[in-house]
């Protein structure tokens with residue numbers, strides 16, 4: 001029987017799923033505070049356990065080294081960039097993970113951010129709070145009829161393209177894989193290079209995975225290839241943008257507006273973007289709906305038995 005330790009707090013919000021996990025694996029240990037465990041606290045918590053159910057949290061080598069009994073990680077997230085596959089191999093740890101599990105909540109957020117950014121709701125909201133009315137700002141723009149670049153056509157990028165159909169936009173999709181089997185199904189989607197997407201898009205939405213090819217991809221030189229006055233939405237991962245370069249271009253108006261859910265450093269205290277009037281953001285809430293979190297926790301529970309199977313159903317890295 002696996003000895004299970006949960007090292008992040010969200011089961012507190014789903015008592016039925018917490019009870020299900022405990023019933024399947026008696027003795028399952030949960031943290032007693034609403035924090036993600038890290039460092040020495042994480043190491044101490046894991047002693048004597050061979051199975052960890054985890055969220056978007058780093059398991060550094062120091063943790064794996066100090067927890068030799070750990071054999072299985074069951075992941076409650078869609079992104080896997082916080083786990084180093086080489087380390088898992090080195091320490092003989094199996095991992096379960098379910099791709100695309102929160103595509104609905106992230107795609108809904110991204111499309112709504114496009115509309116909110118184009119309509120300048122964050123600016124109008126600020127002047128409303130300041131006791132003014134709408135005069136000083138002027139106009140926003142409609143999404144309908146615009147060209148939307150979708151960078152990354154995986155689970156979430158595809159869901160965004162599907163959601164955008166109702167808005168009657170033209171879509172420029174770009175991915176390093178051949179995603180034509182999907183995009184060919186739409187008469188308003190063109191599959192293009194990143195450069196063409198950057199040059200032609202009024203709105204650009206990022207749905208790339210974070211990897212060696214995307215970290216730092218959006219530097220000043222790339223931002224300068226964007227259509228002047230473009231709007232950027234990033235609900236994928238922090239670290240893909242040079243945030244200072246973006247702030248400079250928001251300041252000059254070269255980029256009209258940006259809306260981010262994710263940041264190079266999280267928490268994002270002191271991030272310069274948060275002071276920009278044409279920027280609005282949220283604290284990595286793309287998957288923070290009851291539906292997505294319920295699904296992720298369920299996947300974390302069921303992933304334990306899958307990870308222990310001789311031929312596990314899903315392995316992200318093999």
Ligand SMILES: NC(=O)C1=CN([C@@H]2O[C@H](COP(=O)(O)OP(=O)(O)OC[C@H]3O[C@@H](n4cnc5c(N)ncnc54)[C@H](O)[C@@H]3O)[C@@H](O)[C@H]2O)C=CC1
Nearest residue numbers: 078079152153154155156175176207208209213236286287
């Ligand atoms: N804000 C939030 O709370 C959440 C954010 N995410 C993030 O959203 C992003 C997308 O997630 P999914 O669609 O589930 O991932 P996915 O793996 O299904 O799709 C990612 C796509 O990016 C493409 N890609 C990677 N590197 C590329 C490159 N250099 N050039 C062009 N294309 C490239 C891949 O080929 C793939 O099609 C990930 O970064 C994930 O971590 C996921 C869930 C919640």
Ligand SMILES: O=C(O)C(=O)COP(=O)(O)O
Nearest residue numbers: 055056077078079287288
């Ligand atoms: O599923 C993912 O990849 C996420 O980014 C979810 O983020 P969260 O665990 O809600 O902070």
